[in-house]
Each structure stands twice: as C-alpha cells, then as structure tokens.
Amino acid sequence: MQAIIESFAYIGTPEGIAALITLVVLEIVLGIDNLIFISILTNKLPEHQQDRARKIGISMALIMRLALLATISFIVQLTEPLFTLFGHGFSWRDIILIAGGLFLVWKATKEIHHTVDPEDPKENMGKIGTLTMGTAIAQILILDLVFSIDSIITAVGMTDVLAIMFIAVITAVIVMLIAANPLSRFIAANPTVVMLALAFLLMIGMTLIADGFGFHVPKGYIYAAMAFSALVEGLNMLARRKRQRAKAAAEAEAPSAPAQ
The missing domain is CATH 1.20.5 (Single alpha-helices involved in coiled-coils or other helix-helix interfaces)
Structure with a gap:
C-alpha cells in the first residue's frame, strides 16, 4: 500500500509528469499498429457487428495489458533466453514476436491478394459478411497478445513506477476506443488507404520477426x-x-x- 501511495506521489513531481507524458505518447503510438489491424479486420464483418467487434477487441486489449502489468515479474522473465540458435538467445518474448509477425505477414498478404484479385474464387476472406464475429475476435486477440507484450515490455523499460504504467496504458486504450470508429469509416470510404494500411501491417509484421531474431529496428x-x-x-x-x-x-x- 505504501508503495502505491509513493507511486502516485511521484507522478506529481516534474520528473513523474515528464515520464507519464512520454509513456502515454509512446503507448498511443504503439497502439496504432493494433488499431489499424482491428479496423481492417472488423470492416469485413456485417455492418451491424463491426462496432461491437471493435469494442470487444479493444476492451480485451485493455484487460490483457492490465493483467500483464499485474505480473511484471513474469513479464521481465519473458526476456530471459530459453535456448541459443545461430548465436542468438531466443526468449519467450522473441518466440511470441516471431509468431505474431508471421501471423501478421500472412494476414496482410492474404488481404493484399484479395484486394489485387477480388474475383479469385479461392479467396473470399476480403468480402464483407464472410468473416464471423468469433473468427474476427480470435484473430484480434492473437495480435492483442503480441502487441500487448511488446507494449508492456516497452513500458517496463521506460519507468519502474507501476502507477505511471497503468495510467499510460489505460489512456492509450481509451484513445484507441475513441479513434476506432472514425478510423474504420475512413479506411472503408477510401479504398486506396486500405492497401496502404495493409502495407503498414506487412512492414510491422516483418519488423516483429526481425526483432524476434535479434535485429532491432x-x-x-x-x-x-x-x-x-x-x-x-x-x-x-x-x-x-x-x-x-x-x-x-x-x-x-x-x-x-x-x-x-
């Protein structure tokens, strides 16, 4: 209890305010990746399900990040090497980033293929109404986990004050909730932006894979x-x-x- 009181007292200091503002901005920027993916994916759902899917996906991201913050000691251990391959020590974080990056590359490539060749009978994922709510939420949760771990590890590296981490994460997710619908509408109304957003996801996926292999960009x-x-x-x-x-x-x- 004393530690919590001291944490909130520290926020009132100039150093605490600077750390909080910096981390809030950083968490919001890190949340852009997640938000782009959620917007593109939920736009494939029937219109009456899109808003609900976005809210569920972003709410689950908040729950996941707060749960990870509550187990910081466990999160820190995720960076400890499990095995060494090609001279690089792979940790659970690396494995999760590589798996998430591969999933993101696969998903973005699949959507780009449909955008380029929408008449391909083998490719129906891009059509509105062909994606179910359950499938969309499951895919959102997979990426939520990857982005949440990356976000929390970044927060841990920025400050050791738990209160600042909680406030920054909650603020970033609130901004995501506010921006989700306008961003989704903007992407749906501008078809060329969809290709640009998918290219972003492809680049982010490759960055996650590179980071997992020890090549930090x-x-x-x-x-x-x-x-x-x-x-x-x-x-x-x-x-x-x-x-x-x-x-x-x-x-x-x-x-x-x-x-x-």
Missing part, C-alpha cells in the same frame, strides 16, 4: 516511414478530389445535347 524509423507514406497518400487524395470537383464543374457547365 528503431521504431522511430518505422513510424517516420508510415507518417511520410500517409502524407503522400493524403496529398494524392486531395489531388483526386480536386480533379473530381473540376470534372463535375465542367460537366455542369457543358451545354446539354439538343433533343432529337
């Missing part, structure tokens, strides 16, 4: 590349809308054909 590089790509796509969307408005205006001004 600074996340700043990943998010900088994502931000630059999103900026370019935003400019393309603005250009397309201007061309569409110009075309509509030209058609409205054109004289109508004389009646025969």
Whole structure:
C-alpha cells in the first residue's frame, strides 16, 4: 500500500509528469499498429457487428495489458533466453514476436491478394459478411497478445513506477476506443488507404520477426516511414478530389445535347 501511495506521489513531481507524458505518447503510438489491424479486420464483418467487434477487441486489449502489468515479474522473465540458435538467445518474448509477425505477414498478404484479385474464387476472406464475429475476435486477440507484450515490455523499460504504467496504458486504450470508429469509416470510404494500411501491417509484421531474431529496428524509423507514406497518400487524395470537383464543374457547365 505504501508503495502505491509513493507511486502516485511521484507522478506529481516534474520528473513523474515528464515520464507519464512520454509513456502515454509512446503507448498511443504503439497502439496504432493494433488499431489499424482491428479496423481492417472488423470492416469485413456485417455492418451491424463491426462496432461491437471493435469494442470487444479493444476492451480485451485493455484487460490483457492490465493483467500483464499485474505480473511484471513474469513479464521481465519473458526476456530471459530459453535456448541459443545461430548465436542468438531466443526468449519467450522473441518466440511470441516471431509468431505474431508471421501471423501478421500472412494476414496482410492474404488481404493484399484479395484486394489485387477480388474475383479469385479461392479467396473470399476480403468480402464483407464472410468473416464471423468469433473468427474476427480470435484473430484480434492473437495480435492483442503480441502487441500487448511488446507494449508492456516497452513500458517496463521506460519507468519502474507501476502507477505511471497503468495510467499510460489505460489512456492509450481509451484513445484507441475513441479513434476506432472514425478510423474504420475512413479506411472503408477510401479504398486506396486500405492497401496502404495493409502495407503498414506487412512492414510491422516483418519488423516483429526481425526483432524476434535479434535485429532491432528503431521504431522511430518505422513510424517516420508510415507518417511520410500517409502524407503522400493524403496529398494524392486531395489531388483526386480536386480533379473530381473540376470534372463535375465542367460537366455542369457543358451545354446539354439538343433533343432529337
């Protein structure tokens, strides 16, 4: 009890406030990966199930992260090597990251294939209504586990104050809940953004695999590349809308054909 009181007292100090703000921002950024996956996956469900699936998926992410925070001593042990292969010591964290990365690469590749060839009779996963609620939740939970472990280990590396970790994680998940529906609607309304988001997931999956094998890619590089790509796509969307408005205006001004 005394430790908890001291933790909350520390938050009121300048150092505590700086640590909290930094970790909140970091957790929100780390949650973008999870949110993109949830948005793309739930958009494949029937419309009346999409919002419920998003809320269930994000709520389970919160429960999973809080449960992991409650077992920090166990989480820290996940980074201890279990065996050595090719000169690299693999821990449970590495194994989970590799498995999650492979799943993400498989899922993103499958969705990209459907987007490129929607008429392939062997590929029906991309059609709305072909994915069940249970399958969607199961896939969301798999990635929730991977992203949650990565998120909590990052939090542990940033601070040893439990109260700051809890506040940062809860804040990040609340932001995810607020942003989930607008992001899903935006992705559904802009088909080209779907391909960009799937490319992000493919890149994130490869990054997770590389991290699991001991090749750490600074996340700043990943998010900088994502931000630059999103900026370019935003400019393309603005250009397309201007061309569409110009075309509509030209058609409205054109004289109508004389009646025969």
